[in-house]
Amino acid sequence: MDSLRLYVRLIACSLRGQLAYRATFLTKLVGNFAVTVFEFLGIWALFTRFGTLGGWTLREVALLYGTVDVGFALADMLSRGFDRFGTILKAGEFDRMLLRPRSTVLQLLGYELRLFKLGRLAQGAIILAWAAGAVDWTPARVGLLGFSIAGTYALFLGIIVLQATSAFWTIETLEVWSAFTYGGNYAGEYPLSIYKRWFQRVFTAVIPLGLTTYYPARAILGRDDLDGFHAVAPLGGIVFAALAFGVWRLGLRRHASTGS
């Protein structure tokens, strides 16, 4: 409970800091919103030209797009400390965190909440709401959508934690990880079925994005029956995050500071 209160205070500090530069904040927010709107306009343009994508309509793809964008935006907003971990480690800032009587995970999660990322979140939510208008909702489907977003959030958080953990070995945060964060977000906006077999396998078994977004979306859209498999599929993202935090603890044991 005490941890939660501290977390809220850390976040509140970060928000006040960003709102001090109001004009910069607003342009960044608009910019972040515009980037994602343009991405969706690109998809819209392709659908106007080609009609369908592997048997999916634009509004069906929008459900996938909204789910993965909301999940990613949440993870991207709430994990800045892990995202910047290479810099934090290099500057010796992490050693100061270790001295404090609080868990490093809590301190890194509360490091900064980048408010302008609300732009992507808002855009994802709007697209999701538009897609939702065409879905035949049942309580089970509503629940599955919530679980799907939670699983996607957990999965991206897990990837960002792994990215941070790798910095214990490499010091720098390697750009390779963007393939899985931004690249995963991008690939997840489209139905998994359009990709090559090997790619589908990677995004189901290794990075279970297919489990957290694609299969739930099929059940919500009525393409598949909502059976036991579809109901538990998003759990894959949560298991992934749990494993990632396990690896983080291993890395932490190895940590030997960058200072002399």
Add this chain to the structure above:
Amino acid sequence: MSGYLAIVAARFRSLLQYRAAALGGLFTQVFFGLVRIMILEAFYAASSTPAPMALPHVIGYIWLGQATLLLIPWRNDEDVAEQIRSGAVVYELTRPLDLYGIWLARSIAWRTAPVLLRMVPMFVIAMLVLPILAPEWALAPPSAASFALWIPCFAGAVLLSAAVSALMTVSLMWTIAGDGVAMLVATLATMFGGLIIPLPLFPDWARQIIYALPFAGLMDFPSRVFTGDIAPSGAAWVLAHQLAWTGALVALGRWLVSRGVRRLVVQGG
């Protein structure tokens, strides 16, 4: 002139140091390239009506886009941004060089070294490795003429990109913490530069407008000259578009700097 050339050369050499970063980015760029190709292949497979761009041209276009990704002006020149924030920009004013010229020279180096570092390994993968692993996804110019004409068009894109970057630097004189302007320009450039979808695939009514914008000259036109989607005879038009926009943006930048310097107040006199 030699002063500006020295700035370009020094900056170019220092930017060439970031070789590991370029290799780290390579994996991500190949990944994005593969995903984009698979998505567009799926769209093409679903459609029976002929598209305004053939699929092999689209594939080549995607690889060239990934190779020259850093022609898109993503960020501000942080060194100059810091100078403007701290007031150190006055030192630049004491040099026997024009302030805008210094910034343009820095931008030219910034739009060359990092692009080349990423382009060369990307070409090796797309032109030499992919023909063995996945021949249908490989990159190859249709003729020697297309490749030869791509080179000046690429140079034109570098100049145009540098002019856009210099203009972003100039905007810092007014905004101080100008991440917002950089973000807006980068957004427009990704959309109207052909990084989200190839420009010929936009709806017909929108295309003529998008082609007229400066962003089309950064990545879209040169890539299409390379793949043969724009015939060799069209290359002259591409160069004219790039140079006209470069000239206009440079003139605008110079004018803005001369106004900005007039109202510049240096604290601590």
